[in-house]
Amino acid sequence: MEELVQGTQTEELKPPVASVGFIGWIKYNLFNDVFNSFLTIIILYFLWKTVPPLFRWAFIDSVWHTTGTACRDATGACWSVISANLRFILFGFFPYELQWRPLLAMFILFVLLFISRDRKYWKKPLGYAWITGLFVMGLLMKGGLFGLTPVESTQWGGLPLTLLLSFFGLTAAYPLGVVLALGRQSKMPAVKLLCVIYIELIRGVPLISLLFMASIIFPLFLPEGVTINKILRAQVAIILFTAAYIAEVVRGGLQGMTLGQYEAAESLGLNYYLTMRLIILPQALKIVIPPTVSILISAFKDTSLVVIIALFDLLKTTQSVLSNPEWMGFSREAYIFIAILYFLGCFSMSNYSRKLEKELSRGD
Amino acid sequence: MNMESSTETEKQSSDNAIIEIIDMHKWFGDFHVLQGINLTVRMKERIVICGPSGSGKSTLIRCINRLEEHQRGRIIVDGIELTNNIKNIEKIRAEVGIVFQQFNLFPHLNIIENLTLGPIWARKVPKAEAEETAMYYLEKVHIPEQARKYPGQLSGGQQQRVAIARSLCMNPKVMLFDEPTSALDPEMIKEVLDVMIELAQEGMTMIVVSHEMGFAKSVAHRVLFMDYGQIIEGNAPEEFFENPQHDRTKLFLSQILH
Numbered sequence: 001m002e003e004l005v006q007g008t009q010t011e012e013l014k015p016p017v018a019s020v021g022f023i024g025w026i027k028y029n030l031f032n033d034v035f036n037s038f039l040t041i042i043i044l045y046f047l048w049k050t051v052p053p054l055f056r057w058a059f060i061d062s063v064w065h066t067t068g069t070a071c072r073d074a075t076g077a078c079w080s081v082i083s084a085n086l087r088f089i090l091f092g093f094f095p096y097e098l099q100w101r102p103l104l105a106m107f108i109l110f111v112l113l114f115i116s117r118d119r120k121y122w123k124k125p126l127g128y129a130w131i132t133g134l135f136v137m138g139l140l141m142k143g144g145l146f147g148l149t150p151v152e153s154t155q156w157g158g159l160p161l162t163l164l165l166s167f168f169g170l171t172a173a174y175p176l177g178v179v180l181a182l183g184r185q186s187k188m189p190a191v192k193l194l195c196v197i198y199i200e201l202i203r204g205v206p207l208i209s210l211l212f213m214a215s216i217i218f219p220l221f222l223p224e225g226v227t228i229n230k231i232l233r234a235q236v237a238i239i240l241f242t243a244a245y246i247a248e249v250v251r252g253g254l255q256g257m258t259l260g261q262y263e264a265a266e267s268l269g270l271n272y273y274l275t276m277r278l279i280i281l282p283q284a285l286k287i288v289i290p291p292t293v294s295i296l297i298s299a300f301k302d303t304s305l306v307v308i309i310a311l312f313d314l315l316k317t318t319q320s321v322l323s324n325p326e327w328m329g330f331s332r333e334a335y336i337f338i339a340i341l342y343f344l345g346c347f348s349m350s351n352y353s354r355k356l357e358k359e360l361s362r363g364d
Numbered sequence: 365m366n367m368e369s370s371t372e373t374e375k376q377s378s379d380n381a382i383i384e385i386i387d388m389h390k391w392f393g394d395f396h397v398l399q400g401i402n403l404t405v406r407m408k409e410r411i412v413i414c415g416p417s418g419s420g421k422s423t424l425i426r427c428i429n430r431l432e433e434h435q436r437g438r439i440i441v442d443g444i445e446l447t448n449n450i451k452n453i454e455k456i457r458a459e460v461g462i463v464f465q466q467f468n469l470f471p472h473l474n475i476i477e478n479l480t481l482g483p484i485w486a487r488k489v490p491k492a493e494a495e496e497t498a499m500y501y502l503e504k505v506h507i508p509e510q511a512r513k514y515p516g517q518l519s520g521g522q523q524q525r526v527a528i529a530r531s532l533c534m535n536p537k538v539m540l541f542d543e544p545t546s547a548l549d550p551e552m553i554k555e556v557l558d559v560m561i562e563l564a565q566e567g568m569t570m571i572v573v574s575h576e577m578g579f580a581k582s583v584a585h586r587v588l589f590m591d592y593g594q595i596i597e598g599n600a601p602e603e604f605f606e607n608p609q610h611d612r613t614k615l616f617l618s619q620i621l622h
């Protein structure tokens with residue numbers, strides 16, 4: 001008897017049918033009033049008009065492994081432009097038979113990055129792994145030791161170059177930006193002035209002009225016979241540029257700290273360096289994770305600007321494939337391909353930043 | 365508090381001054397905040413400072429551990445004079461703990477980390493030892509069970525007790541309190557005052573800026589009244605409350621006691 005009563009009670013407590021299940025969801029989210037129903041219909045119509053043809057073009061009518069001439073007869077996408085030139089797009093002029101070396105280097109980089117995602121591994125061994133990893137990657141790229149054929153850096157290109165510029169660009173710009181932000185807050189007028197001038201000057205010019213200066217004007221000032229690697233010059237320009245933006249974002253975070261935090265640290269006998277490192281920066285940098293990541297993401301994409309100083313990064317190798325008469329005209333496919341690569345990079349960065357933010361916010 | 369013991373302390377330690385402030389002045393820009401402060405605090409003495417808002421109470425005690433810099437006169441703590449000498453400032457900060465009105469705990473660190481930060485980094489105490497000390501003081505302020513929580517998860521009263529424990533972990537000779545209960549909800553004031561009373565009973569030298577008259581009566585050896593950057597009068601609590609000398613003190617007391 002009792003069971004029966006309870007049974008009816010639970011049944012009564014069930015939510016109304018219309019609000020659950022697939023139908024309920026659709027009703028609730030897509031057709032909850034006249035205007036939204038109207039929007040839903042318009043969007044559905046738009047999707048119906050665009051997605052199927054796109055799908056057809058990309059997957060059904062497309063060709064994947066043909067010559068350029070065969071491609072011209074196809075009605076769909078010519079992915080052959082990628083498959084036939086993949087190794088050039090990815091590795092540029094790196095000697096063909098040695099391309100396993102940059103491939104392995106990138107693999108090491110990805111593995112290290114992947115392991116570093118998890119904060120519980122942020123200990124000394126990981127630091128050693130990075131040092132070793134960076135050394136091995138450098139060795140793989142450059143050669144010249146242990147019987148590896150030397151490869152001039154002028155032959156580096158494609159994805160490894162893009163990753164090199166971005167990785168060092170971002171990892172060096174971040175600490176530099178933090179130092180600049182601290183400098184801008186400094187009580188020492190000279191330090192403060194220098195940082196302000198630096199930040200404002202750099203932010204006042206586009207990256208392209210910095211790259212030009214690094215590649216064309218800067219060498220004019222070097223003494224006869226001294227040359228500095230072109231990649232290095234571009235790298236420095238990217239670092240200096242990004243750091244100025246990071247500095248401003250970090251400054252915003254520093255301004256969010258209350259005086260009380262400084263005073264509490266001071267009264268515990270912590271000096272400036274320890275106060276910053278243990279109290280202020282952990283909090284300030286956490287606040288500004290979202291804008292910082294925006295800057296890092298746009299810096300990652302901006303590395304493609306090195307095209308204009310004729311470094312063969314991913315974008316430039318793709319462009320040279322497209323200037324080959326056989327593959328001319330397939331730029332849609334080629335650019336979609338590198339767009340996907342860039343997207344993967346940017347998306348993992350923003351994804352990771354969200355994860356990090358979540359982990360770090362357990363204190364509040 | 366019984367008067368006997370306090371007079372006794374005064375007798376034995378009349379030359380036992382831990383803080384000496386001599387004709388000390390401070391300006392904020394053109395504003396003369398402290399106008400010739402003279403104050404001697406003896407070892408184990410407990411002083412309560414009261415006075416209207418803006419009279420310079422906070423500024424005075426913040427000068428003692430150099431969160432503010434005085435411009436004229438002398439401040440001597442345990443025989444060390446506060447000058448621009450960084451070494452002296454460090455030494456004095458090691459002897460003087462301060463508790464703020466707004467707690468100022470470090471929100472990104474848990475309670476035990478808040479407590480061990482100073483000892484580990486500024487004093488180079490081994491981590492295990494620092495944690496042991498931290499637990500000892502957390503028990504003293506009656507919240508050992510909160511050790512792994514973050515400040516944001518604690519009530520105001522609990523946070524202020526953690527802040528007191530954090531200062532005590534540095535093993536100071538003098539504790540400064542700047543209105544430790546005025547940011548708290550009424551029901552939490554008592555738990556903080558109780559901790560402070562226990563601390564007083566153990567013989568800590570304390571300077572407390574507070575308008576908690578009950579606390580002053582039960583704990584203080586002397587109550588000082590400040591107005592317009594000066595110490596107008598100072599007396600044992602009974603005398604101070606029952607028989608104030610100056611008109612301004614009378615006015616102030618009539619305002620806060622009713």
Ligand SMILES: Nc1ncnc2c1ncn2[C@@H]1O[C@H](COP(=O)(O)OP(=O)(O)OP(=O)(O)O)[C@@H](O)[C@H]1O
Nearest residue numbers: 392393395397415416417418419420421422423424
């Ligand atoms: N950093 C500062 N710069 C300029 N003026 C200040 C500064 N700090 C405090 N003052 C001023 O000095 C005076 C004394 O301030 P103080 O904080 O010492 O007062 P208080 O007695 O503690 O008052 P309250 O009871 O409101 O805390 C006030 O008029 C205040 O406006």
Ligand SMILES: [Mg+2]
Nearest residue numbers: 421422423543
């Ligand atoms: Mg005050």
